[in-house]
Amino acid sequence: MSSMDIGIDLGTTTVIIYCKDEGAVLSEPSVVAVKRKTEEVVAVGEEAYKMLGKAPDRLEVIKPMSDGVISDYSATEVMIKFFLQKVFGGSILKPRVCLCVPSQITGVESRAVVDSAVSAGARKVYLIEEPVAAALGAGLDITHPNGTMIVDVGGGTTDIAVLSLNGIVTKHSIKVAGNKLDDMIIKHMKDFHSLLIGEQTARQIKTEVGCAYPREDDKEVLVRGRNLLTGLPQQITVGWKEIYGAIKDPIDEIVHAAQQVIERTPPELVGDVFENGMVLTGGGSLLHGLDTLLTEKTRIQARIADDPIHCVARGTSMAFDYLDKLYDGFVDTGIKMK
């Protein structure tokens, strides 16, 4: 690869490595598979994800950051090193790396992540806060004294912020996002149909018929699982209305978090946001009707960014162009020197 500046979105669901000139050079699930007895790593990323729910007892498939915090340090470290090696392992020049870590992780955990990147060969590591990266990646101009609002709905966390003058003015982060919706679908299928389904099936149901706002179609999906009463395989058809009801509570929490951010934002900036609208990023923003619901409940026009899944990663790769500005004495730049 030509560029020696790379951006990494260390997401709870997906890790994306992005180069400004080349786009996404790696996109793999945040999953590691290890042998239980020896703790030897057998697969990382895509290969490990395929083993989820299907691995024999001797293997443990770990999602080291599933709740938006680092639950398994060493697996996180292995994963970062593996992905960095995969992308620039053969290169003699050491890259500068700009990293976006889940917003709920602590300073100590961030430090561990930075150290992993350094030991994987990074020359210099910068950390950037998720809403700043999302805004840059969505093409928003955050350098002016003009408020912009970002709602980043990822897998583990939803990060909401109002930005102005290169910094975050108001922010709120909740541990409710796309993966929580999957959990609710699994619970619903169990409680109402006595049907046990796995995570991958739940995710498929969510993307095919899930919605945050009533749909105008009759969408249905065929669901396969194991009946808890008979212990036998079963398939049933489920319509969107059922899933809409099952995921309503976590969606309401996301809407409530957005309302809270607006309530805490200085009035002049609320005026800007009202005029500019809010921008949705992250994979979870693709849930059918989430933009419509947010617009209705906040009275601020919500629009989904272009290619929302890559916004944070693209933003991390763009941050190198903003280092001067972001370091230039503005409060809360979101970027810290290692």
Ligand SMILES: Nc1ncnc2c1ncn2[C@@H]1O[C@H](COP(=O)(O)OP(=O)(O)OP(=O)(O)O)[C@@H](O)[C@H]1O
């Ligand atoms: N079309 C879709 N409809 C609904 N949800 C979707 C769609 N595509 C992806 N998702 C969901 O988006 C989430 C992943 O989003 P993303 O890759 O932005 O998260 P992440 O960066 O890994 O997580 P975080 O920001 O919490 O660290 C998953 O829950 C996934 O199921």
